[in-house]
Amino acid sequence: MPGGEFAAAVRHHDGTGIIDLRGEINLAADGPLGIAYEQAASGDPKAIVLNFADVDYINSTGIALIVGLLARARKEGRAVGAYGLSDHYREIFAITRLSDFMGIYPDEHSAVGAPATAGPTREGH
Amino acid sequence: MTTIPSNLRRVLRREPKVATTEPVAARPGPMEAPPVEIAPNDPLIAYFSSATGAVDIGSLQLDSPALAGLREAGVRVVVPLVSQGELIGLLNLGPRRSEQEYSADDRKLLNDLAGHAAPAVRVAQLVREQQAEVRQRERIEQELRVAQLIQQQFLPHELPDLPGWHVAAFYRPALEVGGDFYDFIDLPDGLIGIVVGDVTDKGVPAALVMATTHAALRAEAPRLVAPSEVLTRVNELLVDEMPAHMFVTCLYAVLDPASGELRYANAGHNVPYVGFGAEVAELRATGMPLGLMPGMQYQEKQATLAPGQTMLLHSDGLAEAHAPDREMFGFPRVAALVGEATDGEALIERLLQELSGFTGADWEQEDDITLVTLERRAGPPAAAVPPEEPERLLAEFDVPSQPGNERLAIDGVVKAVAELDLPDPRLERLKTAVGEATMNAMEHGNDNRPELPVGVRVVADASDLRVQITDQGGHRPLPEVELPDLDAKLSGLQTPRGWGLFLIQNMVDDLHTSADDRHHTIELVMHLKEAPNARR
Numbered sequence: 044m045p046g047g048e049f050a051a052a053v054r055h056h057d058g059t060g061i062i063d064l065r066g067e068i069n070l071a072a073d074g075p076l077g078i079a080y081e082q083a084a085s086g087d088p089k090a091i092v093l094n095f096a097d098v099d100y101i102n103s104t105g106i107a108l109i110v111g112l113l114a115r116a117r118k119e120g121r122a123v124g125a126y127g128l129s130d131h132y133r134e135i136f137a138i139t140r141l142s143d144f145m146g147i148y149p150d151e152h153s154a155v156g157a158p159a160t161a162g163p164t165r166e167g168h
Numbered sequence: 169m170t171t172i173p174s175n176l177r178r179v180l181r182r183e184p185k186v187a188t189t190e191p192v193a194a195r196p197g198p199m200e201a202p203p204v205e206i207a208p209n210d211p212l213i214a215y216f217s218s219a220t221g222a223v224d225i226g227s228l229q230l231d232s233p234a235l236a237g238l239r240e241a242g243v244r245v246v247v248p249l250v251s252q253g254e255l256i257g258l259l260n261l262g263p264r265r266s267e268q269e270y271s272a273d274d275r276k277l278l279n280d281l282a283g284h285a286a287p288a289v290r291v292a293q294l295v296r297e298q299q300a301e302v303r304q305r306e307r308i309e310q311e312l313r314v315a316q317l318i319q320q321q322f323l324p325h326e327l328p329d330l331p332g333w334h335v336a337a338f339y340r341p342a343l344e345v346g347g348d349f350y351d352f353i354d355l356p357d358g359l360i361g362i363v364v365g366d367v368t369d370k371g372v373p374a375a376l377v378m379a380t381t382h383a384a385l386r387a388e389a390p391r392l393v394a395p396s397e398v399l400t401r402v403n404e405l406l407v408d409e410m411p412a413h414m415f416v417t418c419l420y421a422v423l424d425p426a427s428g429e430l431r432y433a434n435a436g437h438n439v440p441y442v443g444f445g446a447e448v449a450e451l452r453a454t455g456m457p458l459g460l461m462p463g464m465q466y467q468e469k470q471a472t473l474a475p476g477q478t479m480l481l482h483s484d485g486l487a488e489a490h491a492p493d494r495e496m497f498g499f500p501r502v503a504a505l506v507g508e509a510t511d512g513e514a515l516i517e518r519l520l521q522e523l524s525g526f527t528g529a530d531w532e533q534e535d536d537i538t539l540v541t542l543e544r545r546a547g548p549p550a551a552a553v554p555p556e557e558p559e560r561l562l563a564e565f566d567v568p569s570q571p572g573n574e575r576l577a578i579d580g581v582v583k584a585v586a587e588l589d590l591p592d593p594r595l596e597r598l599k600t601a602v603g604e605a606t607m608n609a610m611e612h613g614n615d616n617r618p619e620l621p622v623g624v625r626v627v628a629d630a631s632d633l634r635v636q637i638t639d640q641g642g643h644r645p646l647p648e649v650e651l652p653d654l655d656a657k658l659s660g661l662q663t664p665r666g667w668g669l670f671l672i673q674n675m676v677d678d679l680h681t682s683a684d685d686r687h688h689t690i691e692l693v694m695h696l697k698e699a700p701n702a703r704r
Contacts, residue, residue, distance in 0.1 A: 070571055102574065103604055103667035110657050110664040117658060131596035138674050139667060140654045 051079035059155045060088040065097040068105030092154045096127030126154040206234040216248040217255040221279040247282045251290040315345040318375035322382045328352045330425040336512045338539040347374030348483045348536035353389045361389045364481040365418035381416050395420045395433035396468035403458045410459035417457045428473040433466040442479045443506040472682045476546040478512050485537035512541030559629045566621035569610035577606040577624050584626040601675035601692045604668045605637045613639020631697045638689040
């Protein structure tokens with residue numbers, strides 16, 4: 044089977060929950076991603092950062108899971124940021140307008156450190 | 169005030185010549201009495217109608233404004249002119265020049281004169297009315313001729329000759345001349361624009377609006393090409409010019425004769441039908457008629473006409489024709505006949521035959537009838553024009569319908585197109601499009617049943633790479649797709665899912681879909697040559 048099975052690990056750094064994503068983000072990622080979010084949100088961080096550096100495939104179901112995570116975080120008043128996206132997935136995040144609602148950064152340092160990590164916290168747009 | 173008919177008024181204006189029966193040389197010539205208008209409900213009318221002869225109005229006791237008017241005008245005696253029981257005029261006489269009262273002989277003479285004059289006056293009135301009617305009819309006929317002339321001026325003088333296609337058209341104006349029109353517009357890159365429209369109203373006003381619409385479409389279509397943009401622009405141009413209570417319905421489609429791809433948008437016109445076998449598809453797209461409101465947007469859709477398929481574009485005059493019992497010919501009947509058609513010309517002939525049988529011989533056509541058919545010939549299209557480079561099959565394989573297997577399709581396509589050396593960004597887009605199209609085929613076409621394969625076919629010629637992905641769900645209609653809206657998704661108004669087709673559309677240069685009774689096929693096109701609209 045090509046590609047890698049989805050896995051997620053959670054860290055906390057400077058009051059931010061960081062989720063390191065790995066493999067393919069597709070339907071199979073649904074449960075593990077939800078659990079990872081809950082772990083990342085424990086301790087009530089102001090922001091969640093998604094690390095896509097080891098993600099090699101995101102399909103439309105994966106996009107839907109990210110939309111769901113973003114909706115949940117916004118409801119809880121948490122900003123969401125992302126880094127490690129390939130040029131192709133940056134393009135997809137732009138086309139889908141995900142990047143209008145979450146800060147997209149080149150690396151972890153800028154994602155966690157930048158005030159903009161808080162990004163768009165508004166409910167509306 | 170409503171007055172008595174003008175013919176009666178004219179009589180009233182005359183000072184009685186009968187007064188000259190007793191001329192008084194010392195007096196000046198006949199005086200012209202001012203006209204006295206008599207309202208239709210004035211009791212004087214009834215009185216004169218039943219009078220048996222000359223009436224001395226000085227002694228009349230009637231509550232009549234006209235009577236007062238006559239007296240004021242100096243009229244002494246009125247002789248009603250009655251023909252076949254109908255009051256058609258009055259002879260009004262002032263005082264005799266001799267200043268004597270009218271004698272019994274005078275009255276007898278006047279009555280005799282009225283008895284002879286009334287039929288003659290009536291005949292003169294009828295002749296005049298007839299002449300007025302003839303003039304009016306000539307004016308209407310002239311207007312109809314002008315309307316027809318304008319309309320015919322803007323209808324195509326010849327039909328496009330497209331290799332692999334047969335185009336037929338039929339147009340028959342109603343007696344009053346409606347505002348139907350159709351047109352074919354040459355567009356860049358061998359594309360052709362097809363227009364069918366209908367202006368509300370009839371006659372010269374409709375013909376003039378039709379001419380304006382025709383000109384706007386001709387000006388904008390080659391520049392903008394995309395049907396939705398063309399209709400949006402033409403609507404803006406027409407809104408300011410449109411007379412009150414008028415608008416234009418219009419279907420505008422752009423056909424690529426080489427591929428059969430048809431993009432279309434519809435400003436409230438009848439839905440075109442496409443027949444293939446007994447199945448008939450409706451090419452629906454939403455949009456308001458042109459010229460009603462500014463700022464309108466038009467949905468644009470696309471379809472592919474496969475060899476053997478015929479499309480019918482039609483105006484109201486057919487489906488909304490009535491039988492003597494007022495039953496309507498109806499759209500379902502039109503659609504059913506499209507399903508039975510063998511070719512475009514036969515379809516038009518059949519539609520007209522059925523219409524004639526339905527409406528009967530005495531039918532007066534209620535509205536213009538316009539029928540345009542586009543038939544893609546079965547067999548090798550464009551046989552006379554061989555392609556620059558034959559299409560090469562790069563790969564053909566099946567993928568079992570199991571979640572996750574879209575990666576197999578992606579890998580198979582990547583391997584097949586390696587020799588084309590696509591730039592990385594374009595290869596990544598193709599991979600996403602192939603993955604999403606395969607997922608759709610597995611889930612929506614094959615219900616994720618592993619025993620139903622998804623077929624993947626990869627072909628290329630000098631200009632295009634085409635990946636055709638086929639499922640086994642052709643018997644069911646393609647699902648309606650809601651445009652994903654992230655704001656709505658984040659606020660829970662839309663499901664987070666539903667990105668598949670949106671991603672495909674944004675990843676490839678072109679997209680075609682087709683279906684038969686067993687399969688759906690989606691064709692993803694990546695241009696290999698630099699094209700103005702190619703994504704880099």
